[in-house]
Amino acid sequence: MxxxxxxxxxxxxxxxxxxxxxxxxxxxxxxxxxxxxxxxxxxxxxxxxxxxxxxxxxxxxxxxxxxxxxxxxxxxxxxxxxxxxxxxxxxxxxxxxxxANFRPIRLFPELIGASTLRPDVIEGLDLLILRELTGDIYFGEPRGDRTGPHGRESFNTMRYDEREIARIARVGFEAARSRRGKLCSVDKANVLETGELWRQVVIEVSAEFPDVELSHLYIDAAAMTLVRSPRDFDVIVTSNLFGDILSDEAAMLTGSIGMLPSASLxxxxxxxxxxxxxxxxxxxxxxxxxxxxxxxxxxxxxxxxxxxxxxxxxxxxxxxxxxxxxxxxxxxxxxxxxxxxxxxxxxxxxxxxxxxx
CATH class of the missing domain: 3.40.718.10 (Isopropylmalate Dehydrogenase)
Known part of the structure; x- marks a missing residue:
């Protein structure tokens, strides 16, 4: 090996x-x-x-x-x-x-006092954040710096195609199938065209997994729910940018980011x-x-x-x-x-x- x-x-x-x-x-x-x-x-x-x-x-x-x-x-x-x-x-x-970036968020019972959240909110916490890792604004083109009418400006491109979304969605459904059978897809479909496409493709892929319960949240609502009632989640599938932010937020549920492993597959x-x-x-x-x-x-x-x-x-x-x-x-x-x-x-x-x- x-x-x-x-x-x-x-x-x-x-x-x-x-x-x-x-x-x-x-x-x-x-x-x-x-x-x-x-x-x-x-x-x-x-x-x-x-x-x-x-x-x-x-x-x-x-x-x-x-x-x-x-x-x-x-x-x-x-x-x-x-x-x-x-x-x-x-x-x-x-x-x-x-x-596909797997970030398990599991609270060891021995560390329940290390988190800043109340024990009754996080006790028994075990969820998985599945972050798409090779698309989104981190890799989108064009990007760069230039001079605009008001001086210096910078720009990045948030983009996804349906192939990228479909393959991470399938990984998410398969992961949920092996756990508690619940998948929450997180996007910003009410504002972003990439979010609209993300939601459409995830719904299309869900037809292949009728045994998995699919739900949707906007990123802001997901961030709030993650600290209000994190045990509502089983598997979260989301984009590169949103997954980066949510997983660091979720780290504090477990007491420290020093407890979070990950696998990129x-x-x-x-x-x-x-x-x-x-x-x-x-x-x-x-x-x-x-x-x-x-x-x-x-x-x-x-x-x-x-x-x-x-x-x-x-x-x-x-x-x-x-x-x-x-x-x-x-x-x-x-x-x-x-x-x-x-x-x-x-x-x-x-x-x-x-x-x-």
């Missing part, structure tokens, strides 16, 4: 190191992993002058899965478009056609697995970042790319046992909790895996 490891920038190398420790702890001669590390993002730009060097792209194309840390840094924000660390991730998504089993959080340069090198989102992303990799469901379950159970022991990183710590560093939290997960085996 060939895994491309792209630690990236900021806290990326630290949290990826802990995920690798966990993967090595469950490795066996019958199912060995082959890890190959490469540069990406700001680290790649510093070394090669480009955030996605050709050798890194060649590696990910030859691999079965990609474990990604984070990219970015304040010092890169003024670089030309195409050379910024975030451009590497956008390029990977398009080059590998990773159009396309056609076939290859996927890119990364924590939802960013590079957090202010935390880098201090051994205080939460590695659990990256460890849980590695579990998603085992489940989706390699079919190792039992091993994925073992990792997720080990994380829950660590939390049940009252062990916390700083971002999810409550009064009286034992606060661990990044490396120590990874060791605690491994200890649970070893004890279970």
């Amino acid at each position: 060939k895994i491309a490891v792209l630690p990236g920038d900021g806290i990326g190398p630290e949290v990826v190191a802990e995920a690798l420790k966990v993967l090595r702890a469950i490795e066996s001669p019958q199912r060995p992993f082959a890890f190959t590390q490469a540069l990406v993002g700001g680290a790649a730009y510093e070394a090669t002058g480009h955030p996605l060097p050709p050798e890194t792209l060649a590696l990910v194309k030859a691999s079965d899965a990609i474990l990604f840390g984070a990219e970015g840094g304040f010092q890169y924000e003024t670089l030309p478009r195409g050379l910024r660390p975030g451009d590497a991730l956008l390029s990977l998504r398009t080059e590998l056609e990773l159009f 396309g056609i076939g089993r290859k996927g890119l697995y990364e924590p939802v959080h960013g590079c957090a340069p202010d935390l880098a090198g201090r051994n205080i970042a939460n590695p659990l989102a990256t460890i849980l992303s590695a579990a998603m990799m085992l489940r989706f790319s390699f079919g190792l469901t039992a091993d994925a379950d073992r990792i997720e159970q080990a994380v829950r046992k660590v939390l049940a022991q009252g062990l916390r990183t700083a971002d999810i710590a409550e009064p009286g909790a034992r606060v661990l560093g990044t490396r120590e939290m990874g060791d605690a997960v491994i200890a649970q895996l070893t004890q279970a085996s």
